[in-house]
Amino acid sequence: MQTHKRQYQVFLNWGVPVAAVLLALVVGAGFLSAAGANPWVAYRSMFYEALGTRYGLTETLVKATPLLLVGLGICIAFRTGMINIGAEGQMIVGAISGTTCALLFSGLPAILLIPLTFLAGFLGGAVYGFIPGILKSHLNVNEILTTVMLNNVALQLQYLLLRGPMMDPQELAYGTGYPQSAPLVAAARLTRLIPRARVHSGLYVAVILAAVVFVLLWKTTVGYRMRTVGKNYEAAVYGGIRVKRYLVLSMVLAGGMAGLAGTIEVVGVHYRLLDGVSAGYGFSGIVAALFGQLHPLGTIPASFFFGALLFGAERLQRSVGVPAAMVYVIQGLVVVSVVSSDYLSRKFLQARVDTEAKRRRQEGDAEADGSSVAAERNQVGQNGAEEERPSS
Amino acid sequence: MSEFFQATMIVGMLTAGVRLATPFLFAGLGEMLSQRSGVLNLGVEGIMLVGAFVSFYAAYQSGNLYVGILAAMGAGAMMGLLTAFVSVTMKAVQGISGIGIHILGLGISGLFFRLTMGSIVTIRGFPRLRIPLLSRIPLLGQVLFSQNWMVYAALLLVPISWVVIYKTTFGLKVRAVGENPHAADSLGISVNGVRYVCVIIGSIMAALAGSFLTIGQHEAAFVNNIAAGRGFIAVALVYFAKWRPVGILGGAFLFSMIDAFQLRIQIIDIGIPYEIPVMLPYIVTILVLALSTRGRVMGPTALTKPFIRGVHT
DSSP: OHHHHHHHHHHHHHHHHHHHHHHHHHHHHHHHHHTTSOHHHHHHHHHIIIIISHHHHHHHHHHHHHHHHHHHHHHHHHHTTOOOOTHHHHHHHHHHHHHHHHHHTTTSOHHHHHHHHHHHHHHHHHHHHHHHHHHHHHHOOOHHHHHHHHHHHHHHHHHHHHHTTTSOHHHHHHTOOOSBOOOOOGGGSOOBSSTTSOOBTHHHHHHHHHHHHHHHHHHSHHHHHHHHHHHOHHHHHHTTOOHHHHHHHHHHHHHHHHHHHHHHHIIIIISSOBTTSSTTHHHHHHHHHHHTTTOTTTHHHHHHHHHHHHHHHHHHHHHHOOOTTHHHHHHHHHHHHHHHHHHHHHHHHHHHHHHHHHHHHHHTOHHHHHHHHHHHHHHHHHHHHHHOOOOO | OHHHHHHHHHHHHHHHHHHHHHHHHHHHHHHHHHHHTTOOOTTHHHHHHHHHHHHHHHHHHHSOHHHHHHHHHHHHHHHHHHHHIIIIISOOOHHHHHHHHHHHHHHHHHHHHHHHTOSOOEEEOOOOOOOTTGGGSTTHHHHHSSSOHHHHHHHHHHHHHHHHHHHSHHHHHHHHHHHOHHHHHHTTOOHHHHHHHHHHHHHHHHHHHHHHHHTTSSEEEOOTTTTTTHHHHHHHHHHHTTTOHHHHHHHHHHHHHHHHHHHHHHHSOOSSOTHHHHHHHHHHHHHHHHHHTTTOOOOOTTTTOOOBTTBOO
């Protein structure tokens, strides 16, 4: 009985969001038809391009890497109750600080240079996450708004640096003025895993960090406290948790993960800082984390799925003539339906418990079972709360 | 001579400032209504983008700017219905679902822009409507009374919102639903019904704010992501305004004047990289938000909390 219920809950946790994504794809099909494409052909070509070819599969992994890193940070922040929309900006700042470090210490051997660059990227993003964190915890400033504003500031900062002090001296010498930094030395570049493909060892870093974040959130006191703050702020205060500290910490970690994603894009893919390095991963990472149920391990397959979606959508333009903006339509629909489905799964679970209780009452041993049903109902309440996302 | 130049420049800047306040007024007042009923509509930016595109395209195709306005209102109502369904009926976490609506709006406007036009097209937007007599007042006439009708409409919406919220039964219901939905429910007010209405009206106003960015300009054009964060600034304005119409007016002018100022700095080259003035409105928004939390004025008690009968949160 207990395991049965457990299974049902696991089914709901995974089945409902998957159904929600399918619904989003069906509605997306309407948009594809409106765009003059055959939805079936479009989706098939999207997923074939992304998963059916060697090139497509490796590019999907290239895109999944930053999505996973950003998504892990989102898991930490959202679980702590901080709705961090600033991953895009944190990624940019992380890419800037990481690139700066890699260019400054280009004389170091790879074994020192790469960890140092990672650290610099993480710290850059962490500082940029700290700002909205401290504003929220100490001045109660809405973090959604500050992070959105800081995204715009980071974007301008990137233009400013790439057109000014960080511009490749070569660009100045030839007078081309393309906004990009000098290329990184070989020692700063990550290993490519497969010949003639861009997929790089940053993928391993991301997967290992997924395990680390899982342990942090579910196996340590710090993680327990962060989740408590996110789940029930008042109870956390009452329980003596220093909530302000954990709010800030969650933003620092989330920013750090996004910053690392930015650095890894530079040292793994582009080998230099260039305009548009964040490429919308900061937003897509949020979508991936939500689809992964804000669970670090669930975010791994979710990132892979959205990596495929992003690459497939890029190809859509060429294969069936649908603009790449289609990917935003699908992502928007996915967020909306996944967040909505959350309520349904709680409702289904409750309905099942209610019928169970009714059945037992009808069997006549109400007296004996009354208390256990009540206890069970209570427990579902708690389990339901377990899966509930932090409210803003 | 240089004095004269400076005077015209200041008048020009103030005129631009009043014009730039319009989208903040439309979107901010709409968002205020929505939040007063207890729903945080974070998708304003996306709805603005849809409104901007739809109004431009409808006006471009029909040759009539007012068709564009009607189309924007229709599109805004549709987006509002979706927002209300997700956050009221499906009780989604509003901070997250709003981001979904934003991404969706960004996608819809970008997708159909590429499909229908593909490149930037310019048409004539609404002309200036000089108000007789008043427009002849020196300085003020130029700044306030020589704008297009959408600017006047936005300014008129400030007192209208005030009357609706504080002096009508509907306004009383909105405030009740936002402050104590359970009490409102026990008095027979349809909590979810009121929230649907508020979210939809707010979204129509956001779409109108978007339409001002295209057909409300002298040279009307749509470009991708034309709202450039204004929708989010409008949401921030509501916090800054402490949920009062007059506060929205003040905040809208504060931001639009900063916007007008930074646009001028970009034009007159004073030797600083142009990225710095572009950052200015965003940094000011953060500072203003940080400072406006002092004084502990709380927003509607039930803000972001979905209503479930019998479950108190």
